[in-house]
Amino acid sequence: MKAMLFAAGLGTRLKPFTDSTPKALAPVNNKTLLEHNIRYLQRHGIYDVVVNVHHFADKIETTLKDNNNFGSNVFISDERDEILETGGGLKKAANYFTGEGAFVVMNVDALTTLDLGRMIQAHKTSGAIGTLAVMQRTSGRQFLFDKEMTLCGWQNNNTNEQRISREATSLQPFAFTGIQVLSGTVLPNIPFSGKFSLVDLYLHLAKTYILKGYDHTGDIFIDVGKPESLAIAESLFP
Numbered sequence: 294m295k296a297m298l299f300a301a302g303l304g305t306r307l308k309p310f311t312d313s314t315p316k317a318l319a320p321v322n323n324k325t326l327l328e329h330n331i332r333y334l335q336r337h338g339i340y341d342v343v344v345n346v347h348h349f350a351d352k353i354e355t356t357l358k359d360n361n362n363f364g365s366n367v368f369i370s371d372e373r374d375e376i377l378e379t380g381g382g383l384k385k386a387a388n389y390f391t392g393e394g395a396f397v398v399m400n401v402d403a404l405t406t407l408d409l410g411r412m413i414q415a416h417k418t419s420g421a422i423g424t425l426a427v428m429q430r431t432s433g434r435q436f437l438f439d440k441e442m443t444l445c446g447w448q449n450n451n452t453n454e455q456r457i458s459r460e461a462t463s464l465q466p467f468a469f470t471g472i473q474v475l476s477g478t479v480l481p482n483i484p485f486s487g488k489f490s491l492v493d494l495y496l497h498l499a500k501t502y503i504l505k506g507y508d509h510t511g512d513i514f515i516d517v518g519k520p521e522s523l524a525i526a527e528s529l530f531p
Contacts, residue, residue, distance in 0.1 A: 294393070294397065294413070296341070296396060297343045297370075298344045299379055299382055300315065300353060300401040301345040301347035301348065302376070303316075304316030306518040315350075315353055318352060321404070321530055329404060330403075330404075333409070334409075335364065339409075340366055342365050344367055345370040348376075350371065368389060378489055378490050380485060380492075383480075394476065395474055395475065396477070397475075403516055403517070404515050404526055405470065407426055412474055416476075421502075422475070422502040422504060423502075424504070424506075424507050425469055425504065426471070426473065428468050432469075433450055435450065437464040437466055439461035444458070444505070445457060446496065447492060479494075484497065513529055
C-alpha cells in the first residue's frame with residue numbers, strides 16, 4: 294500500500310517558526326513531524342510515500358536526503374510554482390497511485406494513535422470509495438453523517454452554513470482528523486482542476502458514491518498547528 298503526506302502548506306498558524314522553516318520540519322521530541330508520520334506509516338506496513346512540497350521545499354528535500362528518507366521510498370510531488378490545496382495536491386500526485394486498490398492520505402501536522410491498520414480493513418470491507426477518520430470533538434467545521442456513518446454533508450459551526458449532499462432523517466456531526474483511506478476509483482472521478490479542497494471533492498462524490506466515516510474518538514490526536522500545540526505534542530508523542 295502507498296500513502297501521501299500533505300506537507301506543502303504555509304503553516305501560518307505556526308509562525309514565527311514557519312517564517313524560515315516548513316511546518317513539516319517542526320520538531321517534536323527531536324523528531325520532525327515529517328519523520329513522525331513516515332514512521333507512523335511504517336508501523337502499519339506502508340513504506341511507499343509521496344510528499345508534496347511548496348513552502349521551503351528545498352529544506353524538506355534536503356532533510357529526506359540527509360536521513361535516507363527515514364527508511365522509506367519517498368517521492369516528491371513538486372508544487373513550488375503554485376500550492377494546490379489538498380484536493381489539487383492529490384490530483385497532481387494521482388499518477389503515483391495508478392493501479393492501487395486503496396491508499397492512505399494524511400496531513401503531515403497530524404499526530405495520532407489511530408490504529409491505521411484497522412481503519413484500512415474497515416475501508417476494504419465497507420465497499421466505500423473513501424473512508425474518513427473522524428472524532429467527536431469541538432471543531433469550527435464538521436462533516437455530517439447518517440446513522441450508518443455514510444457521509445451526507447458538512448457544516449460550518451461559526452457561520453451556520455450547511456452543505457448537504459444526500460438526505461438523511463438525522464445527521465451526526467463529527468470533526469475530520471485529516472486522515473483518509475481512498476479507493477483508486479476516486480482518482481478518475483475528480484471533476485475539479487487547479488486549487489481545490491478535499492472537502493469539496495468529498496461532498497461532490499457523496500452525491501453519487503458512498504463515503505464512510507471511521508470514528509476513532511478516544512484515540513490521542515493532535516493537530517500540531519500552533520506553537521503551543523508543539524509542547525502538548527511532546528508530552529504525548531515521545
